[in-house]
Amino acid sequence: MSGAPRPGDQLPALTKLVTQEKITRYADASGDHNPLHTDPQFASSTQFGGPIAHGMLVLSYLSELMTVEFGMRWLRGGRLKARFRGPARPGETVQVSGRIRRADDASLVCDLECRNDSGEMLITAEAEVPFA
C-alpha cells in the first residue's frame, strides 16, 4: 500500500510452506505435543486422516502479515479474532491475505484469511490496529 490506508485496500499476501519439521519445531517451542500434530499413526485414526499443523502455528502467519504491513503499530495494541475453519497439513503451501475493511483516525480493521493451495479456507480473522 502507498499513502493513507483506505477501506478496500489489499494487504500484500504472504505465502508459507507448512512442513512436518516446522510442526515439530512448533510443538517443541509451545510444549504442545498433541499427537494429532506429531504422531502420523495416531493422526491417521482421526477425522483428519493424518497430521495437521497447530492452529496457532498457522495463525502466526496472519500475525506476520500484520507485522510486515504495520510494524510496531501491530505490536503496540494489535487485536486478532480468528476462527479455525480447516486444517493445514504438512506439505501444503498456505497463502495469507487481507483487506482493510474500516479505517478512521483511531484504528483500522482488516479482514484476513488463510487458504491452502487447493483454495480451501483454513482461517478467517479480523485484525485491528491502533492508528492514532
Place this chain on the structure above:
Amino acid sequence: MTGPRATGETFASLVKGQEFAPVEFQLSADWVDAYIAAVDDGAIRALGSDRVPPMALAALAVKALIQDTRLPPGAIHLGQELSFPVPVEIGETLTVRARIANRGERQGWALLGIEMTVERADAQPVMSGRATLTFPLGEGVEG
C-alpha cells in the same frame, strides 16, 4: 480470578471457573529464537533484535496451560481471540494466568473457553485472549 486450581489434571476434568496455577516464564533469547524459527517469521527482526512476535506470547500461554494439565489427544482449536496492548522484549519475566470461562458438552465432545492473560511483574498485561477448544470425551481418548 478465583476458583479451584487446575494442576495435575486433564482438560476433560476442568469445570467452569477453574483456574490454572500461574506460571512464570523468562523470555529467553534461545526460546524466542526457537519460536521464530518454528513459525518462520521473516518480519519481526526488522523491528529490532530484541523484539518478540506477539503470537509468541500466545504460544507461551499454551505452554503454561499444558505444563500441569494434560490436553487430550485429538483436541482441536476452534477459535482464538488475542490482544497485545504493549510489546515485550527478550529477557522479560512474564506470568501466565488462565481460567475456564465456560464449558459445555455435546454429542460426545467437550467445548472449553479458556481466558488467558500474560502480564509483567508489575501486573501490566502484555497479552490477553480467549481460546476455544473441543476434544472428544469418553474412554480411550486421553493418552
